Amino acid sequence: MADIQFVHIGKVYDGDVTAVRDLNLDVAEGEFMVLVGPSGCGKTTALRMIAGLEEISSGEIHIGGKVVNDLAPRDRDIAMVFQNYALYPHKSVYENLAFGLRMRKVPKAEQKRRVEEIARILGLGEMLQRRPAQLSGGQRQRVAMGRAIVREPKAFLMDEPLSNLDAKLRVQMRAEIARIQQALKVTTVYVTHDQVEAMTMGHRVAVMRDGELQQVDTPQRLYDAPANLFVASFVGSPPMNLFEAAVERDNGRLVCRIGQTELELPADLAAERPSLPNYAGRRVAVGIRPEDVREASGWDGVRLRGQILLVESLGSEQLVHIEIAAAPLERSDLIDTAAQPPGPSLGVEDHERAVTLLGRFDRHLLLAPGEAVEVAIDPRLLHFFDLETGVAIPLVELPVAAEVAR
């Protein structure tokens, strides 16, 4: 077991394509670190640099305090699980599991003991003599995991190991990998593009985009306090609602104007975000999580009027698409565009000023498309971002529990 450190790591392909830019990241001993981001964000490149399968253009990678830049993969004592498993097709499951031990000259009897133990734990005991071609997808995945575990390496590196499984198996293996990691307490770096995997598995999650690290934090902190518009739009499913609003000062009160509706920003909210008053008279990006969008009955605060476009029932709740009057974000380059809900409804003329708001509503509410609806927005649940840079207007450090009044 060992910690892994990226120190000013950069990767440039063919002289001009930058895959990773000045990456600084510490993975603590025994930690489960997830690298997440859309495809092409440099997460896999970063992982392969730890493994030694990709040359490091600049900076240093330390494993267990030792610089490994010039070490061959086999001398780094790490194990890797590949996206396509990369099982040796001409070797049996037993030989696949034992290969790493054999290469490291572990005595035969010890090899047998360890392989059989791993096979028992992973439920592969009956399959040791089979070839990978004779296994199901889930079993192959287990063999790939077993091959990494049996070596008892300093660290596990996993490159989207679940993306080839069907949805049900993926959820099951997700828990299993997390459980194994907890039991073995081996430092793990896990790459995925699936933010649900990232949130559920990682002790900490590092969000990357275009080769740059956006934010590293625990899943909950990432969700509650995204550092910028990209993280806000990437983390969470369905994603955060984002639109433009104006911050104005009105008789000493701070007001947020969404479309024609004015929301008063209470004094304690401004106190939490000391720089927010500086934005008075300017436009900002505002975000709200779908579960914080509420149907307005019984709410005595300001309401937003909207029209229901679509109701998606999820069984336990319903996802409601509501069109409201607000300005959509102009700067689509600051957000994860793949996660954005569709634009306003067809035939809306003044579409510049309409935004689709996604709300997670109680399943007992009777709602139908076309209906007018009023939603309550608690200004304390809003997220504020600088419109130019996309950076969150910072919160003063507060305990998580006190941050959001629910």
Added chain:
Amino acid sequence: MSSVTPIAPTPVAPAVPRTAGQSRRLGSVGWNLLGVLVFVVMIFPVYWMVSTAFKTGQDIFSYTPKWFPLHATLANFGDAIHRQYFWQNVRNSLVVVGVVVTLSLTLAFLAALALAKFRFYGRKAFIVLIIAVQMVPLNALIIPLYIALSRAHEVNKLSGVIITYMTFVLPFTVWTLRGFILGVPRELEEAAMVDGTTRFGAFVRILLPLIGPGLVATSIFAFIQAWNEYIIAYVLLSSPEKQTLTVWLASFTTNRGTSWGPLMAGATLTALPVVVFFLLVQRRIAFGLTAGAVRG
């Protein structure tokens, strides 16, 4: 109401799928017949060669074709084997084929490895060239080839034939082997390297066993090409003791006619090594060996 129930139209329902099944079965019979027909057309010349080799002279020249060699004889084989230069020419053929197969496979393997695994300047052009060069009709080049080889004093020598054979065997073997190497996912070697092998170790322990079938298939091709080649050998090798078996076969046709029986016996003998070689190695051509390495 209850009296109506028994008259349910049960017998009608299965009738429809039966006809569909029947027509499907008829269709498959038709396809099978077609397959048999194609097989017969393809196998007949081979059968005729082998059966003629066992026939007596009378049966060969009989006006009503003899479908089976009823009075089978080995005399034709005796004639062929005892014909002048037979053993000498067998040796020549073996030398030519042996050298061509070993040399082309070694060179092609290294070239294919470079083309598949490394990026270098001119790689694309090289690949295009390999395909383009195979489109040139070789027979059109025989005279220039002859002139070039004669200047290099390589005419009427086995080495000259070997060099010429390499020019058309190599491009093909490089091309096929490259395909086989590309078929092995890069991650397999990477996994081996992470597991504790050197780059060379990963090559020997993982890549080589996986492209074994490819090497075998390619060697069969090179063997057949070199063994069956006639025109180049005929043009380049003038003295009978230097010729290969295919040229030797042509010597059965003289000004006084063709001795069909011994010719067919000789042809059968010539075809034999290819068949034997194929039977020996065909077990190893287990295609789809890489299945299961990565997601199926």
